[in-house]
Amino acid sequence: MSATIAAIATPPGVGGLGVIRLSGDDAAAIADRVFSPVSGKSLREMRGYTAAYGTVFNENGRIDDAVALVFTAPKSYTGENVVELSCHGGVYLLQKVLSALYAAGAVPAQPGEFTRRAFLNGKMTLTQVESIPETIHAQGEQALHAAAMLREGALFREIQAVNSALLRICAQLSAWIDYPDEEIEDVDRADFEKIIAESTEKLTRLKNGFEQGRVLREGVATAIVGKPNVGKSTL
Template sequence: MLNQDTIVALATPSGSGAIGIIRVSGKDALSICNLLFKSKKGLPLLQQKSHTLQLGHIVDGERILDEVLISVFKGNKSYTGEPTVEISCHGSAFIQKEIIQLLMQKGCRAANAGEFTLRAFLNGKMDLSQAEAVADLIASDNAASHQLAMQQMRGGFTNELAVLRKELLDFASLIELELDFAEEDVEFANKEEFQSLVTKIQKVLSRLIDSFAVGNVLKNGIPVAIIGEPNVGKSTLLNALLNEDRAIVSDIAGTTRDTIEDEISIGGIGFRFIDTAGIRETQDQIEGLGIKKTFEKIEQAQVVIQLLNSPDLFDEGQALIQERINNIKLELDKLAAQFPERPFILLANKVDELTEQQQALLKSALPKIQFISAKQKIGIEELQAQLLNFVDTGALRNNDAIVTNSRHYSALLLALEEINKVQEGLNMGLSSDLLAIDIRQALFHFGEITGQVTNDELLGNIFANFCIGK
């Protein structure tokens, strides 16, 4: 699959800026760039040492296109594992386009999405999981997702799997050898040691599979649904959390008819807040669809914020309206029964309009209630702190291996299934030839993660999601 073409692409975002970097990689990278580059020192690019910079001009015949700084990486000592040149030019979109077109006229081909990283993988500069982590690193927008991507780029759990795979492969080789001497009834593989290895692999795979529940939400942002009756201040709360006017705020009930989502980082963790349509009985078909979507978002959320309009819970004599309190309790019990694994935060909005006595009465009636004022931004920091408490960041703090990729998760599940079959075979005293079948399948799924087992379709799907130039 390794294409021998010399490829070129803009490695920095397109558009105007201070500088732009054009990356050229392939066996003819230096010779093609040498045709266009005139060093101020008169040194031909082909004679320049690897990992050095040189100032000069990109020229088209007698026409000077730009003054540039060129980086040279010779042999396999580059990101892609092949000769590479990086041209740092001025950030004019016109200049970048002219240089790239000139390079293509001289023999380069426009790079496909992720082709530089694909070549790095095919040339053995990184395994497949590390290559996938490159895309995650580029997409990271908070401290947690950045840490997870960096951990995976450094090897992450694949280093641990590589050791286990080698040990399993060694035993597989001994078992295969036994098959060659089946008539002599010879045992090469120590069954007790093999049992210990199988148990160890089961524990490691189970731990990694369990880590995906944390890793997936940390990578993609933890979804938090804000629910409640119409006009209780859900959109105002969203705006307060985001510190911007993201959602339309109005005194008219039912203003939000669809979900509004936005993400912020709290304590280095990404949270995706979802402002939902108010839950109530309605004859409005469009609003009804919004309410239906609200329940869909509760299903998808990791945390649910139930928002109440606290002044509405008191009568004109400042006494609690017991019927409303009972209805709230029934509604909370119903939601808890419908979504038993969702942590709920009960918030009373507009605390600035309550007296201390009213707050005490409300607290006694609903012990888990917390007070905020979304408009005045009272209690927002305390809410953010509580949201962080719902996130299990212990593994992240301890720098433990965490699985974030759904492809890796699927392969780990399949590998564990095969290892469990090996364990069942050992318990039943199955012959080596039957054990060998399940061991081979387990090794296959191990290899899928790191890229020892690949096909063009798999690689195409992975690298199609990369940006051009990486």
């Protein structure tokens, strides 16, 4: 049974909307202690992928109007029961709602903990996890496209293919060495050398692609130098 964590999911600052996310076995039960839907139906009774409009409150009374989104395990971002409360995006207001959730039994989420739980619960691969900051910090179309490819598992599939090929020849070599008296297919050196060469080429290409991707993500530090009044500022 995992502890139910809570955190503000939207960037800090004032805005029209602010979202607080809960994840864990008791997400709906804890949210029910601070959220009163106008329908009168508790969040625990709601189906996944449904929303409810209502009021967020604490021991002192009403805090704000809100919309609660319910996601049931395993069909959620983290693979756990998840509730997202969308309130008005005031800094103090969101902190007050978060404090009410802590008082109701939630614990503070550590940085990146929602995504960590998604990874541990098999909702995404490590490369897909790495794509999240790439997507958030993309500064152009190419960087955004590269992040999307990473998120869709293109890198994972290529690495997995190399890994599978190398494991296959390792298994064949081990069997050939350990069980010489068995009827095991002879080692084909030419085939092994071809697989190793192809794997090396793929990994080298991926390494070079990483360097290109870093340029897309971070840009290139550039200095424009020259004599005064020759157009540096225009450039």
